[in-house]
Amino acid sequence: MRLSCSENYKTQSRNTEKLKIKKKYVPYLFLLPSALFMILVFLYPLCLTFKYSFFKMSMLNPNSEFVGLKNFSYLFTNSDFSRSAGRTLMWTICSVSIKLSIGLLLALLLSKKIRGIKIYRTLLLIPWAMPHAVSSIIWAWIYDGNYGYLNYFFMKFGITSQKISWLGERKLAFISTVINDAWAGIPFVTLVFLAGLQAIPESLYEAAEVDGANRVNKFFSITLPQLKNIILVTSTLTFIWTFNSFNIIWILTKGGPVDATETLIIKIYRQAFGKFDMGLSSAMSVIVFLILITLSIIYWKITVTDEE
Known part of the structure; x- marks a missing residue:
């Protein structure tokens, strides 16, 4: 009987810890779509713009040349x-x-x-x-x-x-x-x-x-x-x-x-x-x-x- 109570207590503790972990990461899961949208629509183009600013490149010419500043x-x-x-x-x-x-x-x-x-x-x-x-x-x-x-x-x-x-x-x-x-x-x-x-x-x-x-x-x-x-x-x-x-x-x-x-x-x-x-x-x-x-x-x- 004591063993059964101990096992139940351990099981409840594990479930409580899992629930806490889930609650901790659930907000991030809800924010994930917005974060992906921001990365794809804003951050990625912004990084490309910074990259292109150091190159001599044209939409008519596929070849680009690094020119620095x-x-x-x-x-x-x-x-x-x-x-x-x-x-x-x-x-x-x-x-x-x-x-x-x-x-x-x-x-x-x-x-x-x-x-x-x-x-x-x-x-x-x-x-x-x-x-x-x-x-x-x-x-x-x-x-x-x-x-x-x-x-x-x-x-x-x-x-x-x-x-x-x-x-x-x-x-x-x-x-x-x-x-x-x-x-x-x-x-x-x-x-x-x-x-x-x-x-x-x-x-x-x-x-x-x-x-x-x-x-x-x-x-x-x-x-x-x-x-x-x-x-x-x-x-x-x-x-x-x-x-x-x-x-x-x-x-x-x-x-x-x-x-x-x-x-x-x-x-x-x-x-x-x-x-x-x-x-x-x-x-x-x-x-x-x-x-x-x-x-x-x-x-x-x-x-x-x-x-x-």
Whole structure:
């Protein structure tokens, strides 16, 4: 009887240990499909891109030649690449500035208790929910030099006496693509700022009113300081997404006219699938990746600091 009890105890102990082992590895089994997907779709192509950046290779020529850092040295001494990088930075700064300023203004308006506020908030989501390809095609119709709505209204109200080629002139094409990108991104920024505004305690504003503060004083002494971390995080995320934008520019101008809207992402695409130069395009991709990963680290540090 004692032997039987001892055997039962040992059996139960073994079963308990097996169950603990199963519970330990079950989460990894659930994560395995996602991990494989990430490896195949992101990590493997990323490793190939880093590899190709050290080679002189073309899609038209099966033979490749190891050149080391020559692709990178060529890009850093190439004025065309420098202009594309500066243009990308300027395009991103302009678009992000519009998104943040108008997004904050709309968030302040939508935080007020007015009739039909839920309808306005729902309508705000339309540009964000709409695919960039669809919205860009609509904006292309609006900007059309011959039949576009923008020229129609400008001529109808006497703002201009002749048709304007919005996507055919360098400066106008640059501004037009910025406006389209900002229009698509403003709703996200607005919703984030709106959530931050609603998290600010009303007692702070009530105390400021008792001290005689007006709206401007309350905005700069309460609203902005309370939204500081949210503004930093939103700015970083928006900058990364805008810097990496492709669809809007490609559909509207394909980087033209005369490279006026050719950002680094457009240049990489042209180099790879227009000139079939996989070596230089991979080197450019690595540079863009390093820029974006740096911004991601900044975002991570801001988030960690905020949590602490």
